[in-house]
Amino acid sequence: MLxxxxxxxxxxxxxxxxxxxxxxxxxxxxxxxxxxFIVSSFISYGIVALFVLGCIFVSKIPVKxxxxxxxPLRVIIIITFIxxxxxxxxxIIYSLGPLNVTVEGLYQGTxxxxxxxxxxxxxxxxxxxxxxxALTDGIENLLNPLKPIGIPAHELAMMMTIALRxxxxxxxxxxxxxxxxxxxxxxxxxxxxxxxxxxxxxLLVPLFISAFRRADELAMAMEARCYxxxxxxxxxxxxxIQKNDIISMAVMGMFIAILIYVRIR
Amino acid sequence: xxxxxxxxxxxxxxxxxxxxxxxxxxxxxxxxxxxxxxxxHTGSGKSTLIQHLNGLLKPTKGKILINQVDITSKDVKLxxxxxxxxxxxxxxxxxxxxxxxxxxxxxxxxxxxxxEEEIKARVVEAMDLVRLPFQELRxxxxxxxxxxxxxxxxxxxxxxxxxxxxxLDEPTAGLDPKGRDEILEQIKSLHQQVQNTVIxxxxxxxxxxxxxxxxxxxxxxxxxLIGKPTQVFKEVExxxxxxxxxxxxxxxxxxxxxxxxxLREDIxxxxxxxxEIINWIRGNKNA
Numbered sequence: 001m002l003x004x005x006x007x008x009x010x011x012x013x014x015x016x017x018x019x020x021x022x023x024x025x026x027x028x029x030x031x032x033x034x035x036x037f038i039v040s041s042f043i044s045y046g047i048v049a050l051f052v053l054g055c056i057f058v059s060k061i062p063v064k065x066x067x068x069x070x071x072p073l074r075v076i077i078i079i080t081f082i083x084x085x086x087x088x089x090x091x092i093i094y095s096l097g098p099l100n101v102t103v104e105g106l107y108q109g110t111x112x113x114x115x116x117x118x119x120x121x122x123x124x125x126x127x128x129x130x131x132x133x134a135l136t137d138g139i140e141n142l143l144n145p146l147k148p149i150g151i152p153a154h155e156l157a158m159m160m161t162i163a164l165r166x167x168x169x170x171x172x173x174x175x176x177x178x179x180x181x182x183x184x185x186x187x188x189x190x191x192x193x194x195x196x197x198x199x200x201x202x203l204l205v206p207l208f209i210s211a212f213r214r215a216d217e218l219a220m221a222m223e224a225r226c227y228x229x230x231x232x233x234x235x236x237x238x239x240x241i242q243k244n245d246i247i248s249m250a251v252m253g254m255f256i257a258i259l260i261y262v263r264i265r
Numbered sequence: 266x267x268x269x270x271x272x273x274x275x276x277x278x279x280x281x282x283x284x285x286x287x288x289x290x291x292x293x294x295x296x297x298x299x300x301x302x303x304x305x306h307t308g309s310g311k312s313t314l315i316q317h318l319n320g321l322l323k324p325t326k327g328k329i330l331i332n333q334v335d336i337t338s339k340d341v342k343l344x345x346x347x348x349x350x351x352x353x354x355x356x357x358x359x360x361x362x363x364x365x366x367x368x369x370x371x372x373x374x375x376x377x378x379x380x381e382e383e384i385k386a387r388v389v390e391a392m393d394l395v396r397l398p399f400q401e402l403r404x405x406x407x408x409x410x411x412x413x414x415x416x417x418x419x420x421x422x423x424x425x426x427x428x429x430x431x432x433l434d435e436p437t438a439g440l441d442p443k444g445r446d447e448i449l450e451q452i453k454s455l456h457q458q459v460q461n462t463v464i465x466x467x468x469x470x471x472x473x474x475x476x477x478x479x480x481x482x483x484x485x486x487x488x489x490l491i492g493k494p495t496q497v498f499k500e501v502e503x504x505x506x507x508x509x510x511x512x513x514x515x516x517x518x519x520x521x522x523x524x525x526x527x528l529r530e531d532i533x534x535x536x537x538x539x540x541e542i543i544n545w546i547r548g549n550k551n552a
Contacts, residue, residue, distance in 0.1 A: 011282065012282065013282070065281070176354065176359075177359065177360055179316065179321045179354070180352075180354045180357065180359075180360040181360060181372075182321060182347070183319055183321065183347060183351070183352040183354070183423070184347075184360075184372055184373040184376060184422060184423065184426065185344065185347055185348070185372075185373050185376030185377055185426065186372075186376060187344075187376070201362065202360075202362045202372065205362035206359055206360050206361065206362050209359075209408075210359060
């Protein structure tokens, strides 16, 4: 059940996008998010859809796998859609008690739902094609210029690396403890909400204990290897901007230009 | 209770780049009251296999029959299987969560819906089986006990459910030799008392050799050898090729035999070997 969470999981295929510099991918993703908010018509969404599908095709990640990542978010998307339908004033086409469905609401709701879908698909493409280590390396590098104004770039990146590194470990641990308690007759799936919350105690207590134990051990292991923070640390893999990165940024620039053109046309 | 496994296959993360076949078309049978040793390397599929036996994992293909009941079919209640099949995970002390030892051991029986008296009787009995003093420890927090004691509290938590089939996944991992011997001894004496079916997972041939009736050797998701310890240990080449080897004492007996010293072949423990060698020396002197 926990293994079904695919959103943000690195999916190695060694494609063109996978090989790009993580900084390029982070910047492109930011540009893409901004681009999504420029969109004001369904024609532009068509362009976005083509662009995203193109990226997915180049990344060699199965479309089915991408859609599976959307599953946990369907509730949020549906709620957004419904709220927008009812909360927008305009020409009424159908009344349901005090709630009115309007043409504008329908339009707005569909619009917002699409925006969310594209947002999730686009950003998860970043994490699917970039290993967590490369991603934090990229973030650290991008934040480095902000160091003089007091942003602890290295510490932030290290925290992210550790957090990301331990997500699978903790999921595995959760799975294991859950099974151990189920073997002792614990029931996590039935009963009302209070009983279900109570049934989580046998899961959460051991999980917290093991998380603290792991944190302790990790700190000790890092100290034992003389870790002292970011200054003067060298890297095994240097980040270098290559021809492909420049090409990708150019493509992204064109994409944004087209979106702006469609908007102001 | 008997266990019958037919063509069991399990695939993790099917149709993704992380797809792995953990169990590949496994079949075997365990009769009631048998003590089975399940041995194999890390990643050989042992843990996956035992999780199928109480319905924690669903097979990709194949059947599991416990007392002739197919537990993979939809109309079987998992709660009933888990009542009968007790599973002690690796490092079971990591699953402790209650404030007191008593409450933690009572968790399983309470989930079975028993009344207070019955629960108490079972906790007393389970703590006795793993040799933990009831009066002294009942109100202590499990987290302030020693590692070996915590492990025994966790095992007692499963024993208190009185399973007909007891499965233990490396119950001695990470314990000192004394703790290891104690736990194995207690499992053995429990088995002799109540004649339950026991499956002991381990990768130490030494531990398993002197305890079990039959050994199942797993390698890369398949059953590679199955039989009585003496039979299995004859296949030294097979065992060595999968990196397992046989108990040191069996090596010794084999070498003695190769040097034309005639000794019994079914020797598994140091004590037996000692008696046999002394016997042989005496016999030689007399001759």
